[in-house]
Amino acid sequence: MACCLLAILTCSVSALPAANNFDCSDTTPTAYDAQVDQSSMGYDSSSSTNAYASTAYNQFKSDAIFFFNGHGLFYDDSHKGGGIKFSSESWILANTDGHNPGNYRKYISNYGDDIDDVLLVVYLACYSSHNNPYNGDLVKETVTNKHADICIGFDGEIEVENGKCWSESFWDRVRNGETVSDATSNAKDDCYWQWPVGYHGIDTYEISGSYNSCLTPARYGAC
Amino acid sequence: MLCLIVTISAVSAVIATAPIGVDTAKENVQVFVNDPSVNIQYQDTKCLNLGDYYTFSTGNGQLYVNVQTGMVERASFNDARKSSGEVRFDNARAKMVAREYAKEKYSGFADMNMKLIKSDSENHGDAGSEYSFIWRENVEGVLTPNTVVINVNPASGGIVSYIGIQRKINCVLEPELSEEDALRIAEKQFPDIRATETTAELSIEYTKPDLQSLTWVVTVKGKPEDHVLQGGLVVIDALTGEVLMTSPYL
Numbered sequence: 001m002a003c004c005l006l007a008i009l010t011c012s013v014s015a016l017p018a019a020n021n022f023d024c025s026d027t028t029p030t031a032y033d034a035q036v037d038q039s040s041m042g043y044d045s046s047s048s049t050n051a052y053a054s055t056a057y058n059q060f061k062s063d064a065i066f067f068f069n070g071h072g073l074f075y076d077d078s079h080k081g082g083g084i085k086f087s088s089e090s091w092i093l094a095n096t097d098g099h100n101p102g103n104y105r106k107y108i109s110n111y112g113d114d115i116d117d118v119l120l121v122v123y124l125a126c127y128s129s130h131n132n133p134y135n136g137d138l139v140k141e142t143v144t145n146k147h148a149d150i151c152i153g154f155d156g157e158i159e160v161e162n163g164k165c166w167s168e169s170f171w172d173r174v175r176n177g178e179t180v181s182d183a184t185s186n187a188k189d190d191c192y193w194q195w196p197v198g199y200h201g202i203d204t205y206e207i208s209g210s211y212n213s214c215l216t217p218a219r220y221g222a223c
Numbered sequence: 224m225l226c227l228i229v230t231i232s233a234v235s236a237v238i239a240t241a242p243i244g245v246d247t248a249k250e251n252v253q254v255f256v257n258d259p260s261v262n263i264q265y266q267d268t269k270c271l272n273l274g275d276y277y278t279f280s281t282g283n284g285q286l287y288v289n290v291q292t293g294m295v296e297r298a299s300f301n302d303a304r305k306s307s308g309e310v311r312f313d314n315a316r317a318k319m320v321a322r323e324y325a326k327e328k329y330s331g332f333a334d335m336n337m338k339l340i341k342s343d344s345e346n347h348g349d350a351g352s353e354y355s356f357i358w359r360e361n362v363e364g365v366l367t368p369n370t371v372v373i374n375v376n377p378a379s380g381g382i383v384s385y386i387g388i389q390r391k392i393n394c395v396l397e398p399e400l401s402e403e404d405a406l407r408i409a410e411k412q413f414p415d416i417r418a419t420e421t422t423a424e425l426s427i428e429y430t431k432p433d434l435q436s437l438t439w440v441v442t443v444k445g446k447p448e449d450h451v452l453q454g455g456l457v458v459i460d461a462l463t464g465e466v467l468m469t470s471p472y473l
Contacts, residue, residue, distance in 0.1 A: 025471075025473060026471065027473070069473070070473060071451045071452075071472075071473050072451075072452075072473060073450055073451075074447040074450060074451060074452040075447065075450060076446070076447055080452075083450075085450070085451060089449065091450075101449075101450035102449070102450065124473070125473050126452055126472055126473050129348065139348065155346075157452060157472050157473075158472070158473045159455045159456050159470040159471060159472050159473065160455070160470045160471050160472075160473060161456070161468065161470035162456075162470065163473055179301075181304065181350045182299075182301050182304070184347075184350070185299070185304060185347075185350075185383070185384065186285065186299055186384075189297065189299065189372070189384055189386060192372060192386060193271065193273055193297070193386060193388065194271075194272075195272060195428040195429055195430055195458070195468075196426060196428050196438070196440045196456065196458050196468070197359070197366075197368065197370060197426065197428065198357075199355075200456060203345055203355060204345065205347060206346065206347055206348035206350075207347055207348050207349055207350040208348050208349050209349060211348075211349055211350040
C-alpha cells in the first residue's frame with residue numbers, strides 16, 4: 001500500500017511511469033527500440049547495453065516496465081531456467097537452493113513488496129519461464145510471489161535474430177494498442193515468416209498475470 | 224511468331240505482377256472471414272522478403288493480403304484466443320479441424336506434398352494453450368516456402384491464427400554443398416564450443432526481397448559455458464557455401 005501511495009504521489013509530482021530496457025548479449029538495438037516505443041506510449045523510458053545485475057535489480061523497484069534481452073541460465077547438468085545473465089558474470093535469479101552461477105547474484109525472492117507495482121516484465125531469454133529446481137521460476141516468482149501485474153518468459157531456446165524480430169514486433173504492437181496477449185502471439189507469427197521460416201522457439205512463450213491488459217495509458221501496475 | 228509469343232508473354236507477366244488495389248484486397252478479406260457484419264479497416268502496407276502485403280483490421284484480428292496475388296496469407300482471430308482452461312479437443316480432433324481449414328483456405332493443399340512438421344500443444348501459461356500445426360511442402364527432400372500454419376484453441380476448436388504461403392519455386396533444388404560440409408561450416412561459426420547435437424535441413428528461403436535461395440538451415444547445440452547454452456542457428460547458401468546468417472542462442 002505504501003508503495004502505491006508513493007507511486008501515485010510520484011506521478012502527481014512530475015514523473016512519468018519508468019521503463020528500463022536491457023540488451024545483455026548481441027541483442028542490440030532491441031532495448032533502444034523498446035525504449036522508443038515505450039516513450040511514445042508515455043513512459044519515461046531508458047535503455048542500456050551490458051548493464052550489471054545490481055543496476056537492473058535496483059532500477060526494477062521503480063519500474064513500470066522492465067525488459068531484458070540476453071542469456072538465460074543453463075547448467076552443465078542440464079538444469080535450466082530461473083536466471084538471466086548481465087555483465088561481468090552477474091545474474092538476476094528467481095531464488096536459490098544453494099546453486100549459484102557467476103560472480104554476483106541478485107534474487108527476485110529477496111524483494112519485499114518492491115516490485116508489486118510493476119506493470120509488465122519481459123524476460124526475453126532462453127528458458128526464462130522454465131522452472132529450475134535449483135533457482136526457481138522467474139515468471140512465477142515475479143508475478144505469483146512478488147505480484148508484478150504481467151510477466152512474459154520463454155520455456156525453450158531462443159536465438160538472437162528471432163528474439164530481435166519478436167521484440168521489435170511486440171513493442172510495436174503494444175504501442176499500437178494491442179493487448180499484451182495479442183501482441184505476444186501476433187509477434188510470434190511475425191517471426192514465423194521471416195527467414196529462416198519457422199518459430200525457432202519463440203512460440204514457447206508463457207504469460208503470467210493480467211495478460212489481456214494494454215500498456216496504454218502509461219501507468220504503474222496495481223499493487 | 225516468336226516475337227508475338229514474347230510480346231504476349233511480356234504482357235501476361237505485366238498482368239500477373241500488377242498489384243491489386245486496396246479495395247479488391249478488402250473484398251478478399253470479406254470473402255475470407257465470410258461474415259458480412261465484420262468491419263474491415265485498411266491499416267497499412269508492409270514490405271517483406273516474401274512479398275508486399277496490405278494489412279486489415281477486423282476489430283477481432285488482423286489479416287494480410289498479398290499485394291500481387293490478392294491471397295489472404297495470414298489471419299489472426301483474437302476472440303478465438305480466449306481460453307476457458309478446459310481441453311475439449313484432443314490433438315487428433317484439433318488436427319482434423321486444422322486440416323479441414325487448410326483445405327478450405329489454401330488452394331491445392333490436398334494435392335501438394337505437404338509434410339506435417341509440427342503437431343504440438345503449446346502452453347502459454349495464464350494466456351492458455353493452443354495446438355500448433357505446421358505443414359511445409361517437401362519437394363525432392365527440400366522444404367519449400369509453401370507452408371500452412373494453423374493454431375487451434377483446445378477448448379473451443381476455434382482457429383486462433385492462420386498462415387498460408389504459396390509460391391512458385393524458381394530456384395534450383397540440388398545443392399552444391401553437401402550436408403556434411405554444411406554441418407562443418409556451421410560448427411566453425413561457434414569455434415569455442417563442444418557441439419553435442421547438430422541438425423540440418425535443406426530449405427528454400429527468401430533471404431532478400433523476392434529472391435528464393437536454396438539454403439542449409441543448421442542448428443548447432445553445444446555444452447553450456449559459463450552457465451549459458453552454446454550454439455545457435457546458421458543459414459548457409461547451399462550453392463556457394465556462403466554463411467548468410469549466424470544467430471547464437473540467448
